[in-house]
Amino acid sequence: MGDMWTGERVRLRGVEPEDWEGFRDLARNTHDVRDADMVEPPRSAEGFRSWTAERARRPPGGEVFRLVIEVLADGAFAGSVTVGETDSRAGRFRTGIEVSRAHRRRGYAAEATELVLTYMFAEQRHHKCEVEVYAFNDASLALYRRLGFVEEGRLRQHEFFAGTHHDVVLLGITAAEYWATHPRPSVR
Template sequence: MTSSAWVGERVRLRAKEPEDWEAFHAFDEDSDAVRSGWRLTPPASVARAKKTAIEHAEEELDLDEFSLVIATRTDNAPVGSINTHAIDRVHGTFSYGIAVGTPHHRKGYASEAIVLTLRYMFFERRFQKAEAWVYGYNDASLALHRRLGFVEEGRRRRSHYADGRYHDEVLFGMTIEEYTERYA
């Protein structure tokens, strides 16, 4: 039996498929969860959700900057997504973002998806540091990153506006050495 670098105990990271539109469209109904991930936007139509899913499924593959579905290992159902961005090949750093649908919170999906993504970026793509920005009001994500061993490196005060107020953004970082000590 072969093993995949993209499969953990609970989740598999996979490419987006057109049929994923329904799950992600449903996740977007929870305004608080959407706000915690990035920013709240007006509702999308079913037609727009389907079109966007098709466009994402057909995007060209980039080895360093990508977006993947977090799916359950048992039935391949979408529970969220993880993406890499802010790629800096000169300094060997990257950032990532993660979102898990509200019905799937607190099941270990996010932590496993992050660990799998970091392993790929560190050991296959030769990056040396991962960074994540977390909104100061997102207590669950702040706790998750601390639990995973990320180091709080800084705070941008009042740099994010949501729900009628300005909020801080907290920068977390993890080096390849910190990852290796904990997970390899």
């Protein structure tokens, strides 16, 4: 395939100002937000518009970036994938993903994660990807394990929300582990 940002089902692209409604919709369900992050007070429509517009103005790439997951079949906003906490000396980075309820269980999260891993391992020379997942988030734990991530540890009672402390599971995959099950991109 000629575009390393396009898979069989989804395409990763930069954030556009008009994506604000998709990001607003991702933030509407408390349980979904809690699976990925901390619950915050509701943001106004203008707050989402300005937040999204600011991200759309950022230059592509860098040490921290967010891409939109777009469904190939209809161009719909399905969620986003992030890269952050990069350490170029050690060759590590972290990733995370959010997929809207309407687009779950279709392979979009797995494919978007694979596209990011291919880019970071093949083009940015990173050696390892790490993720942190709340221990109660069975769907995300299953996704990352299916992709070849290995549990590396657990931070016990690490985060506080919903009235109690929760464990965080640390998972990782090295470039060698990833390439053992995925083809490297071609130069042509």
